[in-house]
Amino acid sequence: MLPRGNSKCGPWLCGLLGALSIAGPCPVDASAVGSTNVTVADPAVPRPPGTPCVVTLFSGDSFVDFSDHPYSYAPPSGCGTHWAKVVLEADFSVTAGRQFDRTAQLWLGGVNLYYGTTQEPSSTVSPSWHVERDLTDYSALLRQAGTGRAVLGNVVNGTYTGVIHGSARLLFYPASLRAPGALTPDSVLPLGSDAVGNATLLDTSDSPLSKTLTLPTNIDRAYLDVIAQSQSSDEFWYTCVPDSYAAEVQECGGGNFREAEVSIDGQPAGVAPVYPWIYTGGIDPYLWRPTPGVQTLNFMPYRVDLTPFAGLLSDGNPHTVAVNVAGANHYFLASATLLLYRDPHLRRVRGGLLRNTLVGQAPTPTVGDTLVTDTGGNVSGAITTRLSRHYVIAGYAITSHGRVDSTVDQTVAFTDTQSFTIDASTYRQVTDQLTSVDGVSRHRIGRHLVGEYHQRLRYPLHVDYSFDPTSDGGYVMETQVHQGYTNDIRREFAGRTLYAAHVSNTVDAGDTLDFDGSFNVTGHSGQQNAQSFAFRDSLGGCYRTDVASADGVVTDDATGVGCTGGENHVYWFTRPDGSPGSGSALLGW
Template identity: 65%
Template structure:
């Protein structure tokens, strides 16, 4: 018998040859030079050929209190066959005035469809923005009618006057000869107990988002999409210091290492790095007008490979799947969705975990300090936080294809330096931070390596906050921020690379706030920012876009520079936004 891997390689090669020819134009909303409206270089979700069926979730709903906005969902009656792609589109706006940034989430049957935050308005600008999310892997959820809700808690009164409005819809693209049906999970299970959907509050490292599930007895592969969003005292976790140094540096305590930890039945099952999102009111609101920080309006989930546990999850017994945040210090909002692929030709899959070196590896960073206090009370020096872990999780599953051994190998790390200069006229804190993860998922049929996926994430972040006290009692607070989101994916079948993709999204911004001697904000100046977004894959997709702003308005834009013929073009099946990609899953 020909090993299944050979069949898959042939199919993949033919698929690559076919789809490489079918590019869909990929254009983000074009920022207008001179505009003060929201402007980003982010790509939209590329679309397959053909007309979609559209299901509206809600239209022009006002969010002016803390109540959820419920809606009913039914699948499209005109697109009942297989889908090549499913895309969520949502449009939001907020009226001019004063308003905080707000967390925004959309749900269906307990599963998260969108997670992000809102743009802050100004007295003269009523910003509007558009977000999209590829929900193709959630097709099993969308096959059935259900109840959903939109949650954007918003205080509106005489002081905070901005009213948020939103519209959302789902677009279903029928499969065709030009756009194959997506190979999607057979079931999607939300973590958490809310049947419609909401986040869980994780105040400490021991708090957990968990659900006990009895899954089908033929689980072949499993993945967990995770969101962990910092809130309240944890909003600026990336600048916090260990409790021992919090008082003398006038900073938040609890340290600044955060990591999502996934467990199955209490056994460590994987980790997910936490992205240092900065919301549009964060640090200095003018930094993010009109260009918000990386993913601030539209978070990307992190997908954890739980396939080594497939045999264990198929035993017909209840299993707890849980998420915790190491270092949580009041608090993180978390949600997760378990995606399960089933063996269509087996009623019962058996197997077990054979190796798990993550067990016993505590998420405890090493702390160092050169902080020193002078006799006059001046403070200077560094606080460093380091952690670097390596682990292997391996398990087998007896399937209709034979015994499949799945191995996940991961290196994950966090490296941070907080540099302080504090004296009678200066409070300066410089943050230099990097979070990274390198993982490899392998699938073996017997002793034969059929597929492997390599995935790299790198989250560089730096902040220079420099506050100077003048002789008249006024204060200048200058902030400079650099954010990056870098991702590399590669799929190999039988040792040959059949697909690879790279995402690189960076935002650099600066501004200076001026406060009078009474502490009131009197002015700001020097605002400027730049965003650069680049995507490429091994089948010829290329997307590049840049923009620059100054004094709260767009000053320049460019799309396509650096791509062949100076124009963006992205295959319809690609994921230029960095969202999880089922086409890169081993064993597919």
């Protein structure tokens, strides 16, 4: 998503500094202060120098039902077949009126290109928004013609009147001396069974998104991009409690631990944490007008490093790669894309798995409580849910560079505290949750450590919700929400840091809803929302944008705070939005 409402940065974005071009401050529209339209602080995907070739996927489509919107794709002409960067741009809007938030997906050849949700309108505001995704790593898919579809189910009738419109295009930036062609995966393969593409429903912990594949025999690196979106009874999974407490605290059951588990041939192969996305109709719709929650309109996939399995996957036999969501309780939708790098100098890479301590570590959290229910039925106290696992997965592959030993060493942790105060005058629930990943991927050729990729990821969530009766027979609901996303990465070669970056995205929102005795909303007050997005890297790149609103109107819109000269500036090849990279791909071995 772009900063400052719907501002766009074209191919002229980048001012050049030497052979490695640096993107200068992004020209933007006038300040968004006073706007009621969608306004976010997220950075645009930075662009290399040069004029892109543009391929339109669809334009001006209207989404009024649950029918698919197919499109045909052909690679661009005039920009070569190896690009410096590929960027997806999509624009959406919804007419003023009444409409739910809806899930939006774009697919090509079974591979997910974009996944997010839509902004809810109001009776007076017809919101519009712009999203972008860096698809450079999917270049192998985009070199071939194919069939795709937009999936955006909607209901339009006498009650739900909002019509959603959308357009999408791909921008291909040609390689040049100043912007070399990117080192990208050689194969991009979907796990879903739909040849054009659609998310897979995972109803329970045992429901799999899986595919059995006979893969190339010269794989030297492998990754899996995973998105797991909560729906239906699982939409508010982060507030649920174990079944044994549900009646006592008047909450949804099924617990509040969710985590995507990756397996190869039934063997645990990695973990993808689930982000607690809150959609624009979630909890209290006024919270998210005009600024939605973290990544709400544009989900970020999590990339699992499967490189220790490269030798095993190259053996010429069929292998089943699968994803399931631990704790899924009707239900999650999931997408997964397998990215393979191949040894260009060998037809056959041999190797195998050496160690996997994730085997036997079931994703079963520990649950405790301090709840007290008195004789009057009043409840106070907290329910805690915790799980932490450290694991090491190691494998080797005999490549044209020699024997490469790859190790993924990770600690994934989840902690959640649900505090309750329930009596005749109040119902209050406070959720404090943190999902974290601390890990490093290491690659050795012989005794030499040739590459390390460190990542420290945090998903903090705080929801303070109270529902109380009023003296006139009505009710009042007060909500405060804090969402966060922090991602710190570091790439090393031979013990030296080549690159390091920090991404932080936070949203804080609050509102009070008023209800009559029949639970009809009669008004709201005190709406406030603030988002801050910051990026810094070891090359001197800096991005900072802050937006704030009150009563649905933007009150503050500041950019470049703390950056040199008070202006945002990032290198075109960096990922200030925190989108996943391939770690050791920078090393080129």
